[in-house]
Amino acid sequence: MLSSKLPPSAFKAGEMTSAMLAERRGTVRTPVIKSAKLLVGQGYSQAVYNCLVLDESNDGALVDLGMACSLPEDVILQLFGGVARKAKQRWSAGSKVGLEFVGEQLVSAEASQEMVEIAHSIRARCLLAGIAALRERNFFSHSGLRTAAENAESAFYKLEDILRDPLMSVQSEKE
Structure with a gap:
């Protein structure tokens, strides 16, 4: 009986995940592929992770680190070419991390x-x-x-x- 109340597409994992992600975003993201670095920590304890930006908006980005990593909540996303933004990690799944930008663009x-x-x-x-x-x-x-x-x-x-x-x-x- 439960299955008759839900649309058939709700049982397809890929579609359900995409729908759930789309609902959580405040703005539409644009698909891109850009080289970037995630900077975490400060001073001698600073670490740098190479990554790819898979999509972005004015409010955030989806990055792929190529492997699962444990990152702190606060990071800096530095795109190839010098643009950098402070960001908060909002979610992670495997090698992918969802970031929300905090504040204005940083100036190198x-x-x-x-x-x-x-x-x-x-x-x-x-x-x-x-x-x-x-x-x-x-x-x-x-x-x-x-x-x-x-x-x-x-x-x-x-x-x-x-x-x-x-x-x-x-x-x-x-x-």
Whole structure:
């Protein structure tokens, strides 16, 4: 009698598992195959596991380690090319691990240095000197020009702050 109340597909393990996984996800994941590393621990006790990202979304990823591993809850997923995200392990089955991203994308030391160099480059090209010259000429009595210059100056300072210290700017946006 019990079997007559359930659809026949409920007894197929593969379909049931896919349906259950789909229901638990907050967002749709995109199938991909990307090389990555899982970083666990800190300092001398840090370990690195090579893995493949099988699917991803803005909120998380499915990775395959190639073998069953016991991982801590908190990890960092670093994709080939430098993008890194803090993540929490939400489930594991065999060699596969489901991760949920926590916080914003991390910025590597190399990327941070490049951002600071770009900030210096922008300052050296004298956007502010041009705005100061416009201000001295009272923006040629043109209200549209004044508004555009003030918006550019504000955007310049915001961009400069982010490029100088990308991690601080992400934290201040959340507050």
